[in-house]
Amino acid sequence: MTMKEKILEAAEKRVRGVGFAEMSFRDLARDVGIKSASVHYHFPTKPDLGEALVTRYAEQFKEELERIDQIELRAALDAFVGLYSKALVLGESICLCAVMGAEAIGLPENVNVRTKAFFEMNKAWLETLLTEHGVEHAAETANLIVAALEGGMIVASTSKNRAIFEQVAEAAIRRVAN
Amino acid sequence: MTMKEKILEAAEKRVRGVGFAEMSFRDLARDVGIKSASVHYHFPTKPDLGEALVTRYAEQFKEELERIDQIELRAALDAFVGLYSKALVLGESICLCAVMGAEAIGLPENVNVRTKAFFEMNKAWLETLLTEHGVEHAAETANLIVAALEGGMIVASTSKNRAIFEQVAEAAIRRVAN
DNA sequence: CTGCATCTACCTATCAGTTGGTAGGTATTG
């Protein structure tokens, strides 16, 4: 793993824990064992780092999406939920884009563009899946599921109660997958 | 309006815009026209301020919830959605508890307790409404609606597109209100 | 009604610590 990747790894962990504003170059430097000036060598400014962070996150997510078999609707939806479920570690992290999205108003625009793209990618994947299986209101339902999963993560994280996320996920997909 | 209320008002505006971490006592002091040391007079520490903030927000929200007529299901759900819709001002603010919830992992525990209570209050109100109207899976559906609205706000805010929120809200309540 | 005490709501001044970012140096590699 290159130093650049190690920095991104550490940054993702921190942002998903405490938010973008509360993550500092010095924290990252300590995490990966170099000095903060050297972090600036790899990512000149904080917006640069933020953009790289979301871009990488979205790419990794996309790869996992592409691995999901879309033949069985219910199984595909379960696998989709599974990706979000994996992102939720109580007291440790939620989806990177849930954090970035909540902070969006105060964030650099290049970061917001990437976060928006992440949501759009998820919505598009779902919409295709639902359309392919003849589900009505595919576009709206896709938006609903993405929103419910992101929101469910936030509520569950605040309440330190995984069951809330699972309940929300189940309720969101039950109606379309029956 | 007392100075304490003016501070809370300014703080709410800032947190809902840029997040709790990015709001400073000096910003608030400037907003209300006093010095930062005087803000500390009213709210000794930042966690104190955060707790007061969420508590006040939840109280105001509760008052509005209590004003909603629960006789007609669809009308009541629309009114509920309306409260969230009002909280979403693109490029300016989202629900205070969406921000606090997304930042939860790095926030003082007394703040998280209040945020959790806000979500629970909303879920309880919805669950009562749904149960009263004979809706199945009232508890899970209540959680779904709250999560979808909070998540929908975040996605819409990131995309600067109100229609996403409206679509999510409509999709969330359509199934139960038909 | 007077006079002293206390309280409220601010103030100035200051603190140590952290922040993003830069200038300029150095050792290693191709």
Add this chain to the structure above:
DNA sequence: CAATACCTACCAACTGATAGGTAGATGCAG
């Protein structure tokens, strides 16, 4: 020789928080 990947040292700005001061209102004993 020059690019890569670090380093030390520094900067101005900002952070939450504290100490200690003050003007004005309120309370209350003589």
